[in-house]
Amino acid sequence: MTVVTIAAAGLTAVLLAVQLKSVKSEYGVYLVMAAGIFIFLYGLGKMQVILDTMALIRDSIQVSRVYLDTLLKMIGIAYVAEFASGICRDAGYGSVGTQIEMFGKLSILAVSMPVFGALIETMQTFLG
Numbered sequence: 001m002t003v004v005t006i007a008a009a010g011l012t013a014v015l016l017a018v019q020l021k022s023v024k025s026e027y028g029v030y031l032v033m034a035a036g037i038f039i040f041l042y043g044l045g046k047m048q049v050i051l052d053t054m055a056l057i058r059d060s061i062q063v064s065r066v067y068l069d070t071l072l073k074m075i076g077i078a079y080v081a082e083f084a085s086g087i088c089r090d091a092g093y094g095s096v097g098t099q100i101e102m103f104g105k106l107s108i109l110a111v112s113m114p115v116f117g118a119l120i121e122t123m124q125t126f127l128g
Helices: 003-021 025-045 047-061 065-090 094-111 113-127
Strands: none
Touching: 003 025, 025 047, 025 065, 047 065, 065 094, 065 113, 094 113
């Protein structure tokens, strides 16, 4: 599937949800959630391409595996947090979506601490 196909599936789900809103609004929410999960799972299927590219980069420039693994974790956290937050907002629970986004940002910060520590050590080596 291409981006056009995924976009068409998403738009179709939204248009059907708008039509269902007048009948039973919760069915529209369920439909949009199902479409979101479908798109999310399809996006996870693309992870193999990303993993292969990361391995190629790691092998060609001799970057520590820790850095690329950290980058991959950060991307995954951001993707999952944005997905969950969007579903919460669509369901009318924006405050929960905001809390999920905040937790995602804090999780990214926590995961990136080893890289930040290595940066500080490198700067100390150069400065003194």
